[in-house]
Amino acid sequence: MNLVQENISELQLMKNYPKELFYSGNLELLQKTKISIVGSRKPSKYSRSLTHQLSSQLSKNAVCVVSGGAMGIDAIAHKGAGESNTISVLPCGINVKYPAINKNLLSDIEKKGLLLSQFSSDFIATPWSFVVRNELVVALGEVLVVAEAELESGSMRSIEFALKMNKEIYVFAHRIGESTATNELLKSGKAKAIYDIDEFVKKFSKTLVEVPKTVDDFIDFCKSNPTYDEALKKYPGRVFEAELSGEITIENGKVFSNL
The missing domain is CATH 3.40.50.450 (Rossmann fold)
Incomplete structure (x- = not known):
């Protein structure tokens, strides 16, 4: 439009x-x-x-x-x-x-x-x-x-x-x-x-909201540096999307969290 x-x-x-x-x-x-x-x-x-x-x-x-x-x-x-x-x-x-x-x-x-x-x-x-x-x-x-x-x-x-x-x-x-x-x-x-x-953020927001940290089981799992196969088996629908978005990096068959 x-x-x-x-x-x-x-x-x-x-x-x-x-x-x-x-x-x-x-x-x-x-x-x-x-x-x-x-x-x-x-x-x-x-x-x-x-x-x-x-x-x-x-x-x-x-x-x-x-x-x-x-x-x-x-x-x-x-x-x-x-x-x-x-x-x-x-x-x-x-x-x-x-x-x-x-x-x-x-x-x-x-x-x-x-x-x-x-x-x-x-x-x-x-x-x-x-x-x-x-x-x-x-x-x-x-x-x-x-x-x-x-x-x-x-x-x-x-x-x-x-x-x-x-x-x-x-x-x-x-x-x-x-x-x-x-x-x-x-x-x-x-x-x-x-x-x-x-x-x-305070410069552009009238009231700063304290954002509680949320737990993302997938990201938490990736912080243990599992193998690509392990991550794919446990979270088949998330691995590819997370790699594209930059949340994780895959190197030498292992997964690393970027967050």
Whole structure:
């Protein structure tokens, strides 16, 4: 369906105002406080864990998470927020569900959250459409969080858009030699570090909700580093999905939790 863009004040920050905007899902999410989260498609265990914690805590405190539906940080941010409180901006038409590896996640967001696209329903993603997607992701958020990124990576375009829009940029603190782009942003004073997730969430939520830790039997089991066969036998319906979402990593026939 087409969207009336005049109701979205954030779009005024974009260099090229969208001629059309297509959507499927809950438009009420656009009225909420929104935070954009982007980053590497192959993040470290550290970045995966912090991204999931951050997006989950933001969502619990009524802040909507915006990202681009890609593998890695994007998918983790969407999943951490929960499909009903996230907006996924696509580099393709809404009917395409790209990347295919995230098809189920994007379908769930369409049913419970919101999909947005500047492209007609069956448009196939091209190199330039990812850049267009990135600008919209950045524009929608009150601030931009870059969870992990290397210099010369695609996330640099999102950073460039945020700087042009005068958006505050936040990053996680990484070790020297890791996430070179975010470390450079900190060094140059162009970004602020998130040292405490609760403190960050307080900036955007009127009342901080203390979220009790829940026990996930599957993740708890994976922390014992079982073999892939053991995990598949005990949780046949969860292993593949968890690997795609970044919750677990499988190396040398063993399962490792990333949360």
